[in-house]
Amino acid sequence: MHKQRMAVSVLALLTLAACGTESGSGAGSGDGSGTVRTDLPVTGVHWSVSSLTVGGKKTAAPAGAHVEIDSQGRASGNLGCNRFTADVRIDGDTVTVGPGTTTEMGCEEDLQQFEKAMGRTFSGKLKAAVTGRSADRALTLTTAEGDSIALTAQPPAPLTGTAWKVTGLVSGSTATSLPAGTEGRAHLTFGKDGSVEGSLGCNSFHGRAKVAGSSITFGPLASTRKMCPGPEMELERTLLGVLKGRTTYTIEHRSLSLTAQNGKGLGASAPAAKG
Structure with missing residues (x-):
């Protein structure tokens, strides 16, 4: 009978110890107190x-x-x-x-x-x-x-296969919005085969883009040749100046930055991920 009571006591202590360290909906406090944190899951996201x-x-x-x-x-x-x-x-x-x-x-x-x-x-x-x-x-x-x-x-977006929507322009240390009326028109998608295609805001284009480290080297781009209103043509000329030759790029989760050697650049974002 004594051995049976001892076994029950040990089992109870083990159960209590397990409850004291169980994370439940939050992480353990890590301070040795055995308390359960109730912090919301906002970190690392x-x-x-x-x-x-x-x-x-x-x-x-x-x-x-x-x-x-x-x-x-x-x-x-x-x-x-x-x-x-x-x-x-x-x-x-x-x-x-x-x-x-x-x-x-x-x-x-x-x-x-x-x-x-x-x-x-x-x-x-x-x-x-x-x-x-x-x-x-x-x-x-x-x-x-x-x-x-x-x-x-939002999960991260890869460089290739993402339809990057151009959201802004950069000149040195100054960021500017797109010309009025052109929002949402320009976009580009990089293929795993070294291709690039999209829209310059007026005309569609396609060409080659070689990715190496933090750089993307664009080959000559072929595009359609229709005429569009002034702001769209202004955006097109600016983007053609950026998507020319060697550029540097960075991706911050779902934001892409491209910068040409003359300091001109663009900012683009990935579409919202679907759950």
């Missing part, structure tokens, strides 16, 4: 900013705006034009964002306005709510005043 609501007014986010929070308490991302970093602390469903730093690229007025509003909203104590699962996850960050940031989880 690329959160694309969908929209920003301030004072009851909802504004769609520029392409490329995103937030990433790592396990070391550091947030980084893009405010719509400039990149940022900041310290963060997660406690339950509260995300506290400390002072941060940003790059200082010149941006057009509409992007600057969004960045300022985004910077003010993504600061201090925010209530976080995550809905959905895996690639369908959505995150909402809400201030004490009721302003909010809506974000969605």
